[in-house]
Amino acid sequence: MVHAQPVMCEPVSEKLTIDDELVALIQTAPELIPEKYSNIVEVQTVSVDEDMMDNCVTAWEYDENGTMLPLECDVVLNKIVYQNNASETYSLDTADSAVYVLSAKATSKTSTDDKTENGVTLYGCIGWEDVLGPFNNLKYVSGNRSGSYANKGSYSLLRSSHPLCSGDFDTSFYDTPDDDSSGTQFRLVVESATKNGGMVQLIVLTSAFD
Numbered sequence: 001m002v003h004a005q006p007v008m009c010e011p012v013s014e015k016l017t018i019d020d021e022l023v024a025l026i027q028t029a030p031e032l033i034p035e036k037y038s039n040i041v042e043v044q045t046v047s048v049d050e051d052m053m054d055n056c057v058t059a060w061e062y063d064e065n066g067t068m069l070p071l072e073c074d075v076v077l078n079k080i081v082y083q084n085n086a087s088e089t090y091s092l093d094t095a096d097s098a099v100y101v102l103s104a105k106a107t108s109k110t111s112t113d114d115k116t117e118n119g120v121t122l123y124g125c126i127g128w129e130d131v132l133g134p135f136n137n138l139k140y141v142s143g144n145r146s147g148s149y150a151n152k153g154s155y156s157l158l159r160s161s162h163p164l165c166s167g168d169f170d171t172s173f174y175d176t177p178d179d180d181s182s183g184t185q186f187r188l189v190v191e192s193a194t195k196n197g198g199m200v201q202l203i204v205l206t207s208a209f210d
Helices: 020-028 030-036 050-056
Strands: 040-046 057-062 068-070 073-085 088-090 098-107 120-130 136-147 149-159 162-169 172-175 185-194 199-207
Touching: 020 030, 020 098, 020 120, 020 136, 030 040, 050 057, 050 073, 050 199, 057 073, 057 098, 098 199, 120 149, 120 185, 120 199, 136 149, 136 162, 136 185, 149 172, 162 172
Parallel strands: none
Antiparallel strands: 040 073, 057 068, 057 199, 073 088, 073 098, 098 120, 120 136, 136 172, 149 162, 149 185, 185 199
């Protein structure tokens, strides 16, 4: 995931593409998305209630003794309505589809790094197309970490219990699955070791039934 930086957009000319550039805009300046992509109808921030947050995002810190501590999470859900061509608008309101992006951030409570009061921060993001019927179409996953982390971070994406993609990263990652990306449930797991010998884990879950 690209870290927050000032974003400048060229005049509207491009069609919406789900890529790391769009991910950066979603994270840093979602209000600029309609200025960059010519087929955007609107970008909405969808309200996330406490029940949905509990069902979709969890985070834990494991200290050097293996004690597991729950962490609070910040969650944002964006809905991007766009036009595939001049005559069709794709959104749930018109019984077709829209792109949803669920982003979550969690910060560990402890740190031995004098320069980092808040420990390690993990960020995870899942983007999918919500279509009529029992399946969603996964578009991408991304994430990053900051603070007093150690070694490489890792991520894995699962469709129910089936692995779709995974890997290690230094500060950020962006990935798309190689095979069929349709499913009813996707789970992204992001992990990082900490300098004080612990580990932080963030789990982001999306379901067609939410």
